[in-house]
Amino acid sequence: xxxxxHVRSRPSPKAAPPPSGRAGGGGWSGRLSRWDxxxxxxxxxxxxxxxxxxxxxxxxxxxxxxxxxxxxxxxxREFTGLENFRLVLxxxxxxxxxxxxxxxxxVATVPQLVMALLLxxxxxxxxxGQTLLRMGVLAPMVTSIAAxxxxxxxxxxxxxxxxxxxLGWFGVExxxxxxxxxxxxxxxSVMVDWRWTGYNALIYLAAMQSIPRDLYEAxxxxxxSRRRQFWTITLPMLRPTIIFTAIISTIGGFQLFTEPLxxxxxxxAGGSLRQFQTVTMYMFExxxxxFDYGYASAVSWLLFLLILLGSLLNFLxxxxxxxxxx
Amino acid sequence: xxxxxxxxxRRGGTVAALWGAGPLTRIMLAATIVLSxxxxxxxxxVATRTNDVVxxxxxxxxxxxxxxxxxARLFGDEQARFTLGLVNSAIAASTVTVSTLLFxxxxxxxxxxxxxxxxxxxxxxxxxxxxxxxxxGIIPLxxxxxxxxxxxxxxxxxxxxxxxxxxxxxxxxxxLQALPDExxxxxxxxxxxxxxxxxxxxxxxxxxxxxxxxxxxxxxxWNEFIWPLAVLDPDNPTVQYSLNLLxxxxxxxxxxxxxxxxxxxxxxxxxxxxxxxxxxxxxxxxALKA
Numbered sequence: 001x002x003x004x005x006h007v008r009s010r011p012s013p014k015a016a017p018p019p020s021g022r023a024g025g026g027g028w029s030g031r032l033s034r035w036d037x038x039x040x041x042x043x044x045x046x047x048x049x050x051x052x053x054x055x056x057x058x059x060x061x062x063x064x065x066x067x068x069x070x071x072x073x074x075x076x077r078e079f080t081g082l083e084n085f086r087l088v089l090x091x092x093x094x095x096x097x098x099x100x101x102x103x104x105x106x107v108a109t110v111p112q113l114v115m116a117l118l119l120x121x122x123x124x125x126x127x128x129g130q131t132l133l134r135m136g137v138l139a140p141m142v143t144s145i146a147a148x149x150x151x152x153x154x155x156x157x158x159x160x161x162x163x164x165x166x167l168g169w170f171g172v173e174x175x176x177x178x179x180x181x182x183x184x185x186x187x188x189s190v191m192v193d194w195r196w197t198g199y200n201a202l203i204y205l206a207a208m209q210s211i212p213r214d215l216y217e218a219x220x221x222x223x224x225s226r227r228r229q230f231w232t233i234t235l236p237m238l239r240p241t242i243i244f245t246a247i248i249s250t251i252g253g254f255q256l257f258t259e260p261l262x263x264x265x266x267x268x269a270g271g272s273l274r275q276f277q278t279v280t281m282y283m284f285e286x287x288x289x290x291f292d293y294g295y296a297s298a299v300s301w302l303l304f305l306l307i308l309l310g311s312l313l314n315f316l317x318x319x320x321x322x323x324x325x326x
Numbered sequence: 327x328x329x330x331x332x333x334x335x336r337r338g339g340t341v342a343a344l345w346g347a348g349p350l351t352r353i354m355l356a357a358t359i360v361l362s363x364x365x366x367x368x369x370x371x372v373a374t375r376t377n378d379v380v381x382x383x384x385x386x387x388x389x390x391x392x393x394x395x396x397x398a399r400l401f402g403d404e405q406a407r408f409t410l411g412l413v414n415s416a417i418a419a420s421t422v423t424v425s426t427l428l429f430x431x432x433x434x435x436x437x438x439x440x441x442x443x444x445x446x447x448x449x450x451x452x453x454x455x456x457x458x459x460x461x462x463g464i465i466p467l468x469x470x471x472x473x474x475x476x477x478x479x480x481x482x483x484x485x486x487x488x489x490x491x492x493x494x495x496x497x498x499x500x501x502l503q504a505l506p507d508e509x510x511x512x513x514x515x516x517x518x519x520x521x522x523x524x525x526x527x528x529x530x531x532x533x534x535x536x537x538x539x540x541x542x543x544x545x546x547x548w549n550e551f552i553w554p555l556a557v558l559d560p561d562n563p564t565v566q567y568s569l570n571l572l573x574x575x576x577x578x579x580x581x582x583x584x585x586x587x588x589x590x591x592x593x594x595x596x597x598x599x600x601x602x603x604x605x606x607x608x609x610x611x612x613a614l615k616a
Binding site for chain 1: 346347348351352354355358359361362363365366368369372380381383384385429430432433435436437440441442445448452455462463464465466467468469470485486487488489491494519520521524545548549551552556566569570573578580583584587590591594595597598602603605606609610611
């Protein structure tokens with residue numbers, strides 16, 4: 001045997017091309033290698049697209065199909081066109097759930113992103129124990145939503161909750177957090193923010209660290225205060241990242257489900273007066289409590305459109321706000 | 327020349343002021359850490375107490391000695407099937423993690439480095455799919471599972487999630503950035519087939535990014551709540567489903583529920599303590615490219 005040429009990554013003997021294979025391309029192994037170049041990429045991406053077609057694309061299309069039928073667990077399945085959509089759009093309970101979802105989205109997301117910005121700005125300072133601090137800030141993300149919901153429901157409970165105990169020092173007694181709309185929204189928003197503020201802060205922190213320091217140094221020499229530097233350098237430079245987090249939060253916020261569900265002890269209606277029922281809960285209620293699949297499917301398509309609309313509005317608004325300042 | 331001296335000094339001063347942490351910053355950070363950690367701490371406190379003590383005033387803020395009794399009640403609870411839940415979640419999370427790493431790195435490599443017809447179109451389709459919310463598909467997915475008889479069975483929470491668009495996208499971005507074309511060309515000249523290149527050249531380079539994706543995927547699958555709740559039965563729950571089963575209709579046993587929550591969170595906390603540094607690196611890395 002001649003001296004080995006392919007020292008580092010010698011292919012298995014069967015696949016080894018003969019000297020002529022590379023040059024001319026005749027013979028079995030030459031054909032094999034051409035097939036390899038041509039078809040391997042498709043082979044590599046096919047698991048993803050196969051799974052997506054089966055469990056992603058098909059369900060989406062099928063949802064639309066079901067939404068156009070009077071489709072219940074048992075009984076006839078009659079084609080009704082857009083009737084389900086018409087019914088949903090004139091259903092006060094649906095609009096109530098949209099109102100709750102949008103409300104909790106605003107109550108949760110705006111403070112969350114502002115807090116994350118401030119936190120990132122603080123984490124960006126020079127100090128000891130940075131990794132430990134970052135881990136501490138991120139730790140809530142490791143817990144499951146179910147765990148968070150259970151712990152916070154206890155913290156916010158009327159009679160034995162720590163929150164009411166602390167509020168008692170200030171003369172507020174026995175607040176029933178789940179009973180009113182505003183207090184339920186607030187409690188649920190606290191759960192969401194507790195879990196996600198640190199994550200967003202780290203994303204902002206990464207973006208802050210990619211801002212060239214010369215900018216700050218030049219501004220400092222020109223006499224700009226720290227606060228002014230934050231407004232005129234940090235914020236404008238972070239605009240793409242802020243848009244990114246706002247859109248991610250929109251997608252997540254409009255799907256809010258587990259926190260309010262467990263806050264109300266697993267009640268799909270979201271409180272006695274539906275004061276904190278979200279769109280996803282309403283969809284679930286129709287699908288798995290009333291077994292009205294057609295109606296629930298229409299709700300889920302409208303939810304999808306709402307998310308698209310919300311992301312778009314967010315994007316346009318933030319771009320305009322940012323553009324005005326820069 | 328006269329100016330350089332003072333200005334140089336002043337400049338050093340401003341830089342220190344810029345990047346040092348003042349007392350206000352330190353107080354704010356300390357408060358944030360306390361707020362972040364307290365609910366997790368509280369989870370473990372209540373898990374070591376009896377249910378009567380939880381509601382007392384002032385509330386107990388240090389651990390007690392009831393952990394053993396609570397654990398016995400938790401694992402003895404016939405309705406919640408907590409042991410089965412833990413085992414099921416471990417199986418599901420491991421399987422989904424391994425397969426996501428495999429399929430995502432394969433597709434990510436193909437999208438980043440291989441030339442083939444329809445690549446850009448396929449990539450666009452994939453990015454668009456990342457926008458679609460999970461809940462969109464739950465009803466028809468459930469109907470599909472009912473049709474093929476998978477409701478109540480563990481594969482229903484595994485098979486649909488064997489790879490995600492997010493994973494593919496992340497792997498593609500990392501491959502683009504970390505793998506030089508020369509390395510692949512050299513391997514080709516050495517006579518490597520494409521699968522061989524993937525195995526011996528791409529995989530070693532992708533290891534750090536795969537660690538992050540693996541952590542994310544494991545955590546996500548372990549913590550998944552909605553879909554198991556929809557498709558599984560109380561007889562065959564995942565751990566998050568078991569937690570939900572602990573929530574009695576008439577009487578809330580907080581110490582039992584908190585014990586379950588603590589046990590369900592413990593594996594993830596352990597993983598986080600071991601690999602938290604990589605996870606933070608991954609999040610901050612991803613943010614830079616977003």
